[in-house]
Amino acid sequence: MENLIAGAEMLARWDVMMALFVGSIGGVIIGAIPGVGPAVAIAILLPATFSLDPIVGLTMLLGIYGSSMYGGAIPAVLINTPGTAVNALTSYDGYPMTKKGEAHRAVSLAYSASFFGGIFGIICLILLSPVLALIAPMFGSREIFLAALLGIILVILAHRGQIFAAGLLAMFGIFLQTVGLDAVTYTQRYTFGYSFLSSGINLIVVVLGLFALSQAFVLLTALDSSPDAKPVTGKMTAGIKELMKHKRVASVAAGFGVILGMIPGTGEFTAQFMSYTYAQKTSKNPEKFGKGSPEGLIASEAANNAVPAAAMIPLLALGIPGEALTAMMLSVFYVHNVIPGPQLFQNNIDLVYGLYFALILLNVIVMVFLLFSTNLLTKIIRVPTRFLGVMILILSFVGVYSLRNSLTDCMISAGFGVFGLILKRLNLPIVPIILGMVLGGIMEVKLRSALPRLKTPFDMIDRPITFILFAIILIVLALHIRTLVKEYRAYQPEEDHDLHDSHTR
């Protein structure tokens, strides 16, 4: 109880509240503009938050993370262009509703489902906290190593149809984090005699290049366009009543969001697809899916909004990020010398509770903001895409250069920007590189610290949690092989290829 109050006190400061407002409202706007997305915004803001208190910086970034999906639903519903990649399925049922003259219904339903998913995720996070506090200390070096290894395997396998590309990019990420001076043996690794490589390749420089600069290059090299969304009329609270009729779909979808959000490497995308498929299979009107089904819309939005809270679970409890955005947030923790993991629950539990309250508040702020400002947002999203590209390029400079005022960093980042553009245009995933860098670093450190206690390889899995994790790894691999065999045998009809244009936003 004392910790709960201490957590609430952390938020009762003008700078924290300001950060929460700026983050959550800024996140909605960023999410609503097709072509920006939370990853770009968080990457740019990351170095700026280093000078702030950990709770201030984290609430701002958390605000962007948790609210961008609310905003992303607006263009998905109104102009069939998802504001963020994870709103892809929202456009499937949202846009047909708009075409039928039900834009208001679709938007208000998307907000309500998002709010439901968001709050559901936070409640799960709060309820799981005592369990986490109990289990997290059981995670030693071996357990964290195996959990990170599982994360790498899952992030590769989650990219179905592109496993080789995802695999090579994840391995590239692991390689990148090895470049520089080895911290234990003080030997150079892949520096080719260049002094600037001795300090290694900075994660934030890579993140800014791959997410922000690449997006600027993508927008600047493509044709200019200006999304045109029509204003919406009607009461935005109507969606809440309709959501109540589909409680089952919303709860199951949010449940998928929580479970998949917790598992490293999977995240919003998988949660959204699984809940959409579930909703369709169990619906009384499955034929309406894709043609304006409220259930489809609810499944998609409730699932993706439940993920941010759940994604905080592996990050806070084990220090293992499940996807790119939490990987970026991890660096904020490190900069402030707050190391997420088992000790966080013992030493900084007030910070953990503070973040929970921040998550609840941000959902309320965003919901209230959206009830009154949807039409304002439809005007904001009309920014021409190339102009947006110019602005992202200018903003990226602040992110890269403010790190350590290094022109070399800017050059490396620009290089990764071009690499990111190539990946985006080929529709190849960027996330495996980032997770490879972060999880690769964790694996190297944890394996080294586990070594003195390992006499034989079997010692690696002689503890209950390590054994369970090892069994999960084997099951995941076996299931994947089984699915491949089944897929090979089954007949596959031609599908809509544009659906998979998921890495360009």
Place this chain on the structure above:
Amino acid sequence: MSRVKTLQSLFKRYRRPGDIVFAWFILIVSVFLLTQLFDQTAYKNGAKMFAQPRFWPAVSLIGMTGFALFHVLGSLLSERIEGRWREVLTWIASLEYAGWFIAYAAAVPYTGYLPTTITFAVMLAFRAGYRSARALWSAVAASIVIVVLFKTVLKVNLPAGRIYEVLPDGLRQIMLTYF
């Protein structure tokens, strides 16, 4: 075509023009890096294999080369997609904007954050095809907002421009500190 998707089909992804060029490029880079393993990493006598500084570069590069090899095979065995070299030209075209970014970063310590940002925003907007006064003034306004937000309010770590040294006393101090 049905817009309703099964889970399986939603996960599938397809090749784009230029995929094979990327696949070969990555394979060549991976093999090159792998050949440098013994030159670019050290081996510590007496240390366990898993604790060797060479261990993780070796694991990642062997994995990367293996995946890259399969990626190339996948591309070779798939149907050829037209427009490969047009796509590569787009990649090369993006180098121009990388150049703009580096030039902007190189100029800031000399010409100051505010003047450089305004100049580059207007020039880039012009380069991107905007000619109307409204668009160019929007670029100026947005640059000022960015500078005020990051340098004046958030006080991010950016160098003061040398050009500010020539300004009169009072103004110089303000520009050096806030812009």
